Amino acid sequence: MNKNSFAKVPPMGWNSYDYYDTAVNEEQVKKNADYMAAHLKEYGWEYIVVDIQWYAHKAGSKREQFQYIPFSGLEMDEYSRLLPDPERFPSSAGQKGFAPLANYVHSLGLKFGIHIMRGIPRIAAQDHMKIKGSEVTADMAANPYSICPWNPDMYGLNHSPAGQAYYDSLLELYASWGVDFIKCDDICNTCNQSPHRENQYNAAHEVEMLANAIKRCGRPIVFSLSPGPALIDRAWHYEKYANMWRITDDFWDDWKYLKDMFRRCELWQTQVSEGCYPDCDMLPLGWIGKGFGKERMTGFTREEQRTMMTLWCLFGSPLMLGAEMTKMDDWTLSLLTNRKVLALLPPSCRPRQIFLDEDKAVWTACDEKEGTLYTALFNLSDETACVSVGLDDLGKEFEEDAALTDLWDGTSSRSENLEIRAILPAHGCVLYQVLIK
Template identity: 90%
Template sequence: MNKNSFAKVPPMGWNSYDYYDTTVNEEQVKANADYMAAHLRDFGWEYIVVDIQWYAHKAGSMREQFQYIPFSELEIDEYSRLLPDPERFPSSADGKGFGPLAEYVHSLGLKFGIHIMRGIPRMAAQNHMKIKGSDVTADMAANPSSICPWNPDMYGLYNSPAGQAYYDSLLELYASWGVDFIKCDDICNTCNQSPHRENQYNAAHEVEMLANAIKHCGRPIVFSLSPGPALIDRAWHYEKYANMWRITDDFWDEWKYLKDMFRRCELWQTQVSEGCYPDCDMLPLGWIGKGFGKERMTNFTREEQRTMMTLWCLFGSPLMLGAELTKMDDWTLSLLTNRRVLALLPPSCRPRQICLDEEKAVWIACDEKEGTLYIALFNLGNREASVCASLDEIGKEFHGDVDLTDLWDGTSRRSVNQEISAVLPEHGCAVYQVSM
């Protein structure tokens, strides 16, 4: 799969899930796209991604009982392919699908993406519906023992010509709509499937089938795998067939999840390369949670938000915002548009964690193209503390002290006694460019 030709840096964009859950509609997607084009596009933010259940009628109408309504009505075409719900996405009516919405997003200089569940709709199998390009119907391609325990919409597919024909027809459809990004769910780690607990990557063949369909659809489409945690012993497989893969389950705005991400990033730090990005999941910043009935400003403190952005950028994770962008405050916007911090993202900036314990973490990174050296100090403790690292730990030979430029505020200072240190607030960080 020639994935590296169109994902040279970690994808950056917006995803509807953290704010809207299953309920986002066309007007809301356009409003967030308008905001991104006006305020974020020039800083590298470019993807607008419609997350789960865009095909489900009355999605979210029974949220107190179900996140995903069992056996609900789904919009579907004659070839077993799900279509946008025309009530929420009016421009999709008369078989237009997401074509008009993608065209609108593209007109803003942005890219358009969608969430999909792996497999084929259960209703297609139950009704023996057609598969385009195959004489076999959906019931023969579907594997009834391969199910998602938290979403009732799909069966997995057998590794068969009919299964490949189905995925080929899906990508043909998505390419005709102008889709640039696919987030495929229930595929990166399927450990919750009770019949397959002994094999957490039992859908690996479907990753390959989707990658093959993308390769032949005639359009460059970024391929993202969810949910995590991804399996480090299968890193080679993720890298071969996908562009990004989740290294965690759903990430939310609680410190325990952010602190744990330092361990996860250390595990995956050597796997970041052009077109291949271990994914720390979405950034729960700004206003989130409306679709879950718990609309709130993120629970992360400002120091924790800065720590999260620093780690995601240093590590080289994709950056996907979950906020309602039209409610963005100035401080959060400043967090997302700091060019000095965003410059850490390209895979030429090689990261390495050199210290991690319960109270602190230290990361370094060297940009191979620019020859630029960075160091980040993190206070993981629950009180103000000094965090330091000696120049010897960085792994380069320095003759005397060095200049330090703070990437968050642009101020400069010198190291002292060949040591880089900072007094940091609870859960805070400092990140510097190092120069002689």
């Protein structure tokens, strides 16, 4: 099966990390799934993703000292494969894994995803544990020099039959659970690894091995690579083997990160295609940060939140919400349920940034199927400012002024003198559908 058939539009869903960090539990996942099914599913939101360290005992219990507790106990089967911690995920007891939770999510008409670290548990290598489908044990498949500098759980895998057998066994297990989405970490850009700083994509062989395992498992599973920044000169490799790849490191609710995304999106704007999505990372909206000891409403202003949603949708990024959905307010919900803005996501709506400097940015897109033209004007400065664009700069020929529909508030207007102009507040934007005869 062609991997691109797994994700014909950018995946849209929820990820537990921004609110819960390492400590999310089964009840919390279910409550967020219930909310999505009731309030967001009809708008295209469908993935429920359990993020990092679902297998770690007492994860998050020493957050003031460690994000990832060194040498903590890990739940594991006899074949070196990590299992959910039954204390946090009671339905997984008896090595049922995530199958019961995935079944619950599927019963709501949603899809289920998990985070994994690339490689094999270090403790499995140390104890010479078995690998299903191989005569070689974990210590011989592991590469002890390939380590993640910020998480102590795993060794990378050698490019070997034993390494492939391990990943094949993982995907066999995940498919049996009903997993629909995998976010693999410490794989998209490994520039922080020593002694491999000269090769920022030294885990490329593990991307290929995981992609091969997905093909063999018999289940369509979306394959997401993290963290960024992804390497533009390796775009062909990401596109060949993955469905999503992060173009930034962890993205949080600070204007400096959002402003920098215009540069990153410009770099990757021609690489968006069906089944292949440069990923701007999670949307830190609503209530976030509880697992980090800093529970708060997003630090983005409302103008910045609208700017973020406009850029992510216009660019065609996957949308993964980081909020605790059970605390969703009406404003945040309105950002996530605007059908006209979400309609920009499909790859048929080709994006293009036509202007960027320190103070402003202008994007345009044309839906190849519908023939619909869009433009977005962004004020990147810290003061109210006028941002404009000539109609001829949008890639179409205009003989007269065009009718404009604001996709956020639904108001109508017209261009003047073949130019679109808007007075925008600091960090604000406007998104128009441009109606041409």
